[in-house]
Amino acid sequence: xxxxxxxxxxxxLIPVIVQxxxxxxxxxxxxxxxxxxxxxxxxxxxxxxxxxxxxxxxKGETSGNYQRVVNVTVDCDGDALLVEVKKDGPACHLGxxxxxxxxxxxxxxxHAFSIDTLYDLLKDRKENRPEGSYTTYLFEKGKEKILxxxxxxxxxxxxxxxxxxxxxxxxxxSDLLYHSLVLMAQEGITPDDIRTELExxxxxxxxxx
Numbered sequence: 001x002x003x004x005x006x007x008x009x010x011x012x013l014i015p016v017i018v019q020x021x022x023x024x025x026x027x028x029x030x031x032x033x034x035x036x037x038x039x040x041x042x043x044x045x046x047x048x049x050x051x052x053x054x055x056x057x058x059k060g061e062t063s064g065n066y067q068r069v070v071n072v073t074v075d076c077d078g079d080a081l082l083v084e085v086k087k088d089g090p091a092c093h094l095g096x097x098x099x100x101x102x103x104x105x106x107x108x109x110x111h112a113f114s115i116d117t118l119y120d121l122l123k124d125r126k127e128n129r130p131e132g133s134y135t136t137y138l139f140e141k142g143k144e145k146i147l148x149x150x151x152x153x154x155x156x157x158x159x160x161x162x163x164x165x166x167x168x169x170x171x172x173x174s175d176l177l178y179h180s181l182v183l184m185a186q187e188g189i190t191p192d193d194i195r196t197e198l199e200x201x202x203x204x205x206x207x208x209x
Contacts, residue, residue, distance in 0.1 A: 001074050001078065003034060003037060003038065005078060006037075006074060006078050006079070006081075007077065007078045007079040008033065008034065008079075009079075012033045012034065013031040013032065013033055013049060013051070014031065014032055014033075014037070014079060014080065014081060015029060015030075015031055015079075015080050015081070016029070016030050016031060016032050016048070016080075016081045016082075016083055017029055017080070017081070017082050017083070018030060018046065018067065018083050018085055018091065019082060019083070019084050019085070020084075020085065020086075020087060020098075021070040021071070021084040021085055021086050022086065022116070022191070022192065022195060023114055023116045025097070025098055026098065026100055027067075027085070027087065027091035027092075027097075027098045027099065027100075028091050028092065028098070028099040028100075029099070030046075030048040031048060031049050031051060032047070032048055032049055032081070033049045035049075035056065036048055036049045036056050037081075039056070039058075040069060040072070040083070041069075041072065043058075044068060044069045045058065045059070045060070045066055045067060045068055045069060046058070046059045046066075046067040046069060046083060046085060047059070059091075060088065060089070063089065063090075063093075064088065064089060065087065065088055065089030065090055065091070066087070066088045066089075067083075067085035067086070067087050067088070067091070068085055068086045068087075068088070069083060069084070069085055070084045070085060070086060071083070071084040072084075086192070115177075115181070115191050116191055118178075118181060119181050119184065119185065119190070119191050122135055122181055122182055122184075122185040123185050125139065125185075126139050126185050126186070135182060138179075138182050139182075139185075139186065143183070143186055143187075146179065146182055146183050146186055147183070149179045149182075150176065150179045150180060150183060153172060153175045153176040153179050154176060156172040156175070156176075157169065157172040157173055157176050159172075160172045
């Protein structure tokens with residue numbers, strides 16, 4: 001859809017939902033006018049219209065928390081945009097990962113599991129070292145212990161898979177993934193680092209001519 005076909009409101013603005021491309025978490029709700037949208041598409045980084053300051057602002061221009069644009073999608077009515085981004089830091093000016101951190105109603109699915117939420121939990125364990133936590137124990141023992149556990153879990157994955165036991169294989173793979181994430185937190189390697197590496201290896205299948 002062309003920009004000219006979008007439905008800006010009477011103030012020349014269109015609401016923009018910003019979503020993390022990797023985790024699919026909603027980061028913020030902002031507004032763009034035609035100029036900020038054109039800048040966003042040209043520079044591949046989010047640029048918004050500040051309604052309070054009445055001026056253009058590029059996300060990250062003062063904080064360094066830039067949002068690199070991956071996809072821009074318009075809704076069925078042409079009056080709202082979804083912008084998927086890869087972010088370089090917190091989206092919220094309060095320092096939170098997302099602006100949506102304050103629940104009004106918390107249903108059972110609010111804290112949905114993801115690799116990223118588990119990784120964030122492990123980072124917290126590394127920094128705060130709560131007593132009685134197995135993860136704390138691993139960080140206190142250090143990298144040698146973490147690597148030893150990865151070796152043990154790798155062997156157990158192989159054994160389970162060789163036996164053809166699907167449930168046991170899933171269980172052991174989960175243990176291996178957990179300990180791998182502990183190592184990542186120990187070494188300062190993020191899930192985004194892994195995604196970037198995997199994306200660099202991905203070659204789309206070529207259709208036969």
